[in-house]
Amino acid sequence: MNMLRNVIRLLLVGLTLSIFGVTTSHAANKVLKIGHIGVMSGPAASWGLINKYAALAGAEIINEDGGFEIGGEKYDIEIVSLDTKQDPRVAIAGTERLVYQEGIKYIIGPNVDDTTRAVLPVLEKAGAFNICYGWHRELFTAPSKNTALGMIAGYQSAPVIYKYLKEQKGVKSLACVPRNDASGLNSRDSCVEAANQLGIKITSSDSTYEPNTSDFFPIMGRIIGQKPDLIVLSGVAPSDAPLLIRAARELGYKGLMSTETAMDANIIKEVAGEMANGFVSVGGASAPELRTDAMKRFIDRYSKVAGEWNDEAGTKVYALEMLLQTLRVAGAAALDDVELFKAAIPKVNAEDPFIKGSEARLKWVGQSYFDQLRQVSTPMVVTDFKDTDFVTLFIGYVE
Missing domain, CATH: 3.40.50.2300 (Response regulator)
Structure with missing residues (x-):
């Protein structure tokens, strides 16, 4: 029953937030819509909900700070979020709505191989680009060029x-x-x-x-x-x-x-309790010893948006940031032309605002896996579950 209440609470939080997500805006700023499509119902709901809440929290912070500058103009970020229900057909319909009805060119999600594979033809036909969380190599290998991996596979x-x-x-x-x-x-x-x-x-x-x-x-x-x-x-x-x-x-x-x-510590704690001690998984990229002030601010905002912090959001925070940083490098024309966005991918190399240390960079990786740069660089934080939460075992990176 505790797990059920936890899931219901997550879903209710999602319902109470507008799918357009961001209320803080500046009248003088233009608006840039970013899509989110992911599984937000069923056993895997937390994967998509974490993506949604991370995007909403990140957008709220950007808008409060005056917007994000691209090509000399400031943009407020608006998140449009849809549920795939873990169904490829629903994912296709949702992606079509985002790209054709909402006019969105840049999308976060989906979460798994089936739904990601299903939406690729829609993205390519509409000239849109997504950061997804399916893992299969074919998704990120030519001739596929309009999708990128947002986490460690x-x-x-x-x-x-x-x-x-x-x-x-x-x-x-x-x-x-x-x-x-x-x-x-x-x-x-x-x-x-x-x-x-x-x-x-x-x-x-x-x-x-x-x-x-x-x-x-x-x-x-x-x-x-x-x-x-x-x-x-x-x-x-x-x-x-x-x-x-x-x-x-x-x-x-x-x-x-x-x-x-990616796991949910709260659900593990409520259902398995001490029996889960020693369970090893890849955690979010937000190990306490790595957090900058910007990450701490994001954690606080995410907790307000979602009702509680989830460690996996430390990885999902990178999707919106990488889309925006690449658009900044590509210039304003890339807002309507993903070919310019893709051409700018190799040029992105900025300080990681969420991780301490000069080695942490915002950049695209994956060349050795996919023969092209189609992966967001995030820390590989391997964790061990102990009593109520994840504890860091070690940290690595993928190039």
């Missing part, structure tokens, strides 16, 4: 996490447990590839569960029977993770568990 973090667990925790075997959809299966493939590279024995990779599953005891029973040192929850949704963890622990599993997807 599983195939980038998995080798790093497994190497750490092998060296520090003695992991010699693992089981990959994927959700049976494109994102889950792609994450499973990354799990298998990374394990093979590191010489870690794979005890299972073909046992899957369907989206909206509520009873995870059968699948976890099969997995635990093979006695892996590590169970990897491949592509797991935030509300499914604690149920899988709880099932494994109640069945007697004493080993390690991890995922490469």
